[in-house]
Amino acid sequence: MNSNQTSMLSDEEATLYDRQIRLWGADAQLKLRQTRLLLINVNSLSIEVCKNLCLAGVASITIFDNTRVTSNDVEENLTLTMSSTEIDEFKSVCTCRALQLLNPRVHLVAESTMTIDQIDEKYIEQFDYVCLFNYYNFQTIVKLNNLCREREQVDENGKKQTYFFCAATFGSYGFAFKDLGDKYDYLSENSFGSESLIRGEGGGNESKKSEKVTTKSVRNYATFEKALTLDWKPNRRQATIRSAVTTYNLLRGN
Incomplete structure (x- = not known):
């Protein structure tokens, strides 16, 4: 897309994405x-x-998988993207075909000719985000994360890397990891005071709302490789962190 095509939403897009535009605004859309x-x-x-991202209206999604559909895949995925008539077809192709029906505006690409080991910096530079799911080879995860870190592109705010996410489930447990770089700037909205009713001059009640202030914040992220070297020693009272440590240890032992 050129700058003119991305400078504003069309009437059709405004109607299609109306609910989410009301949630996060036209700029985010x-x-x-x-x-x-x-x-x-x-x-x-x-x-x-992928279904949620497709419905949200991203520009493009490349689905990377060179394995073929089996009967187990059909049972696990139920009716999401695969059926018994598609056994032995590439998973990426089936998924693209099904998800394209949800939003024809999104450009969906099936990549079934490459393996994960063949991904290099040249391939990564096509994307703003790389997301890896249910993959447990830590060396490969570290490699992909580092490739994203090395990849920088210039935008209106300077330079940014290709952002990296990975997530997986194993039994009743799961994890999600994200790396948005050493210095990630974002806007946060904070409320000061509380909403209350006050009595006006005429004796009626008036609503006094809390004040909302938008501030710029910075967060620092670690790489997957560095995260695996952390020695977590949570406070005994922090039950949530203790639960996270259990998942973390299961992940490292998986």
Whole structure:
């Protein structure tokens, strides 16, 4: 897309995405329309994520998987993207075909000719986000994360890398990891005071709302490789963190 095509939403897009524009605004929707994603591995988790991103109206999604549909895949994914008539067809092709019906505006690409080991910086540079699902080879995860870190592109705010996400489930447990770089700037909205009713001059009640202030914040992210070296020693009272440590240890032992 050129700058003119991405400078504003069409009337058709405004109608199609009306509910989510009301939630996060037109500027965020425009950024979604310019976002290019790489989703690696087709499974129940990745299909659900891909479905939501497709409905949200991103620019393009490349679904990366060179394995073929089996009877187990049909049972696990139920009716999401695969059926018994598609056994032995590439998972990526089936998924693209089904998801394209949800939103014809999104450019869906099936990549079934490559393996994960063949992904290099040249391939990564096509995308703004790389998402890896249900993959447990930590060396490969570290490699992909580092490739994303090395990939920088210039935008209106300077430079940014290709952002990296990975997530997986194993039994009743699961994890999600994200790397948005050493310095990630974002806007946060904070409310000061509380909403209350006050008595006006005429004796009636008036609503006094809390004040909302938008501030710029910065967050620092670690790489997957660095995250695996952390020695977590949570406070005994922090039950949520203790639960996370259990999942973390299961992940490292998987």
